[in-house]
Amino acid sequence: MYIFLSFIHNKSGDIVEKKLYDKLVMSHKPIEHRGQNAFIAFLVGGMVGVMGQLLIEFYSYYLGLSSSDASVFMIITLIFFASLFTALGFFDKWVKFARCGLIIPITGFAHSMTSAAIEYKKEGFVTGLGANMFKLAGTVILYGVVSAYIFGFIRLIIMGGV
C-alpha cells in the first residue's frame, strides 16, 4: 500500500516516483553558503550588540542614568534608527546582506513594523496601516508574551517568585 501511495499518477499516463523527481530537483538546487551567512550574521549581530553596550555606557556616563534606564534609552535609539533607515529605503538592503544579524536584534523588530506600515499606508490609517502593521511583528509579540508567561510561571514555582 505504501509503495502504491508513493507513486504519483501523472495524468499523461506516465508514472513518476515522487522520490525520483525530488532527487532530480535536489541535484539542481543552488548551494547556500550557510557558513558564510552565519559568519556575517554573527559579526553584524555582534556589532549591533556592541553598539547597544556603548550606548548604555554613553547614556549612563553622560546623562547620569541608572543602567536599567540607560538600557531603555539604548533600545529606543536602536529602534529609532532602524525605523528611520527602513523609511529612507536602504535598511532592506542591509537585511539582505546581514540576514539574521539584523533581523534577530531589536532592529529587526522595528524594521518589520516600519516596513509593513510603509507598505499599507495607502490603504488608510485604520484598514491599512493599523490592520497590517503587526503582520510580521504580531507573531513575535504573541509568542513573546506566551513564553514570558510560561517561564515566569516556572520561575515562580521553582524559585518562589524571587
Place this chain on the structure above:
Amino acid sequence: MTTKYKDVYIKDTGVVVGPYEAEGPLSKRFDKHYDDMYFETDSLESAEIKLMKDSVKMALSKSKMELKDIDMFIAGDLQNQITSSCYTAEKLHLPFLGIFSACATNTEGLSIAASYIESKICRNIIVSVSSHNMVAEKQFRNPTEYGAPKPGSATFTATGGASCILTNEKSKIRIESSTIGIPVDYKQTDPLNMGSVMAPAAADTIIRHLKDMNRTVDDYDLILTGDLGIYGKEILKDFMKTEYNIELKNYNDCGVMLYDLDNQKEVQAGGSGPVCSALVVYSDILKKIENKELKRVLYVATGALFNPSMVFQKQNILSIAHAISLESAL
C-alpha cells in the same frame, strides 16, 4: 488539447518595462521604460494598471489602429481579482475576458484570442498581461521594504506590461497552433523554488503538443519556456531526458533571457511573472521570426498556481503550462 490555426496573425506588440528590466540585456528592444517603481502614480497597484494601459496604447499606436477596430480585450495579471486587467478594460471600453493561469496567462490569452479569430467571430483582439515586482511581493510574500532573505533558487517577478494585437489580416508572423495544458501536481511545496514546481508542467505540455502535432523537438528552431529560471531550466532538461528520453537542444528560458544574471544579483535565479515571457517573446523572439532568423518557435509559458494560504496549510503547489507555436508567415 491542440488546435491548429490557419489565419491568425500577430499584428503588433507594445512592451513597457520597469527599471530592472531596462538594465537587462534586452533593454534597447523595449518600447518604453520607467526609472522608478511607481510610474508617476501614487500606489504600486495603480502603477501596474498604468503599465498595462501604456502597453495597450503603445501596441495601438504602433499598428496605427484605433480602439474602434478592436473587437475584444483579453487580459490577465497576478494581482488579486486580476485588478490591473479589469481597470484597464474599463478605460478601454471594450468587451473583456479576464483570465488567470499565473505566469502562463499570456499563452492562455493568445490561444483564446486565436480561437476567436480563427472561428471568424472577431477580427482584431488585444491580449495583455502585466505584473509588478512589488505588488507581487506585497501580495504573496513579505512587505517589500522588509527585504526578507531568499534562497538562490527564488525568482524575481518582472515588472512590465505587454500587449499584442492578433488579427486575421496577413502579417509576418502567424500563430500556427496552440496546446492547452493540464494542471499537474508533482508534490512540490517550496514557493521559493518555482522552477521545480513548473518544470513538469512544461514537460507535460511540450510532450502533448509534439504528440498531437506529430512532430519532434527538431521541428522547432527554438523551444522557449516561460519562467523556470536558471535551475528550473536544468531540471526540465534533465526531466525530459530521464522521463521521455528527449534531448532539448534548441531550448531556452525567458526568465533567464530577460536579465543579466551575472550582474543583476537581485534577480537570483531569473525573472518570473506573467509578463516575463511576454517581454522576451514580444521584444526579441518576434523580431527574430520577422527577420527569418527563426522559422518556428514553440513558446511554452509556465505558471505556478500558487496560493499562499494553501502553502501555509501544507498543500502542494500545482502548475500549468500552455503552448503556442509561432511561425514565420513569409
